[in-house]
Amino acid sequence: MRTNLTILGIVAALAIGLVALPALAxxxxxxxxxxxxxxxxxxxxxxxxxxxxxxxxxxxxxxxxxxxxxxxxxxxxxxxxxxxxxxxxxxxxxxxxxxxxxxxxxxxxxxxPEGMMIEGDENVTSGEEPVRATLAGLVAGDENLTSFADAVEDAGLTRTVLNAGGPYTVFAPDDGAFEALDNATLAAVLNDTEVLDSLLMHHVVRGNYTAEDLMGEVNATNETVLETLAGDSLNLSMVDDSFMVENATIVASDLVAENGIVHTIDTVLVPPDLLPPENVTAEGNVTAAENVTPEAPVEEQRVIP
Structure with missing residues (x-):
């Protein structure tokens, strides 16, 4: 009997000791x-x-x-x-x-978050390819986003993030948006990979936001602010029945990737403090209003809900 009590005591002590041990980092x-x-x-x-x-x-x-x-x-x-x-x-x-x-x-x-790691092939049967491309792959395959895709490829860090991170929501400027940039601004961005990464990650926010999600947020608060991967923020609002991200209009929405969602916008979103003043209006090429105002009226922009 004493032997059994001794064994039980040892087992209890070991159990208490194990519980007291901190979780291994x-x-x-x-x-x-x-x-x-x-x-x-x-x-x-x-x-x-x-x-x-x-x-x-x-x-x-x-x-x-x-x-x-x-x-x-x-x-x-x-x-x-x-x-x-x-x-x-x-x-x-x-x-x-x-x-x-x-x-x-x-x-x-x-x-x-702890406990949220998912194995990369958890939902893929052996021999099968994933159903959807990553955000980087989706952007690279969209014929309307060739300039944005080239910028992501040149930046490197943004490509890595869009390939491996997420989920993210990307507001990707279309080719016309990049064509509207003045030469000085475009050159200043493309010639500096750090500036280019900052510009691109200004267009990316954490989380999956469909167009319905975004409109629900805006309708509830009149204006929604989302934090970007660059550490700043984007204001989303409705203007004359058009859905706006800062001064850009969403012209195509809900392009779904494996690790997020892409919405196409018609203007490159340049943070005011990203470039030195001389690069923003160099040689009088473009003023802020000229760069962000499309020639067509807002009412003609196509918004896909």
Whole structure:
């Protein structure tokens, strides 16, 4: 009898000890090799510690675009760790090689809520292809979005985000919107990958928003504000029965991808503080009003609910 009581006591003590142990934090690794982050896009759950290891002979940094983390110089075989507590998208790069490469080293960590990780092939039968393309693939295959698709391809970081992150809602300017940009603004954007990424991610918000969702939000509040991946905001409203995103009209909607939704708009949304003033109105090419006002009346714009 005493033996049984002793065994039960040991079992109880072990059980209490196990309950008291803290949950083990998840970990993930990124190699810095050949002037690249491998993998360039990493999706993790909250409370995950990511470790970057530099295998190159030259120094690199792991520097968050938003200032969340900064490793400082990492020498060969040295590491840098950061634990991601909050969900969100964390683009980062190397500050040491940014001025020596046309395309800087870029990476992104996408943090989802704990317990929300989904295996990439969970809903795909062996031998089958996924039913839908990613946002990047959908944009690349749309004949009305060739300029936007080319910009996404050139930016690199945005392409990585639209391929691996989500769900996101993308307000993609059509080809006519890019043609309406003045030459100085277009050149300033296309010649700087950081500025280009900021511009493109100004057109992307977190979550799946169908046209019905957006209109429901606007009808309930008269105006809805959504935060973009660039860290700023977009105002959505109804004007004369047209659905507006800032000064752009939605001309096609609900293009569904595997990781989000695309709505086509007729104007490139340029944040007022993205470019120096001389690049926005250089040589008197275009004023703000000239750039955003279509020649056709608003009433003629086609809105797909």
């Amino acid at each position: 998840a970990t993930a690794d990124v190699d810095v090799r050949g002037g690249e982050y491998i993998p360039a896009s990493l999706t993790v759950e909250g409370n995950t510690t990511v470790t970057w290891t530099n295998y190159d002979e030259v120094s690199h940094t792991v520097t968050s675009t938003g200032g969340t983390f900064d490793s400082g110089p990492i020498e060969q075989n040295e590491t840098f760790n950061y634990t991601f507590g909050d969900t969100g998208t964390y683009p980062y790069g190397c500050t040491l090689n940014a001025s020596t490469q046309r395309t800087p080293m870029q990476g992104v960590v996408i943090v989802v």
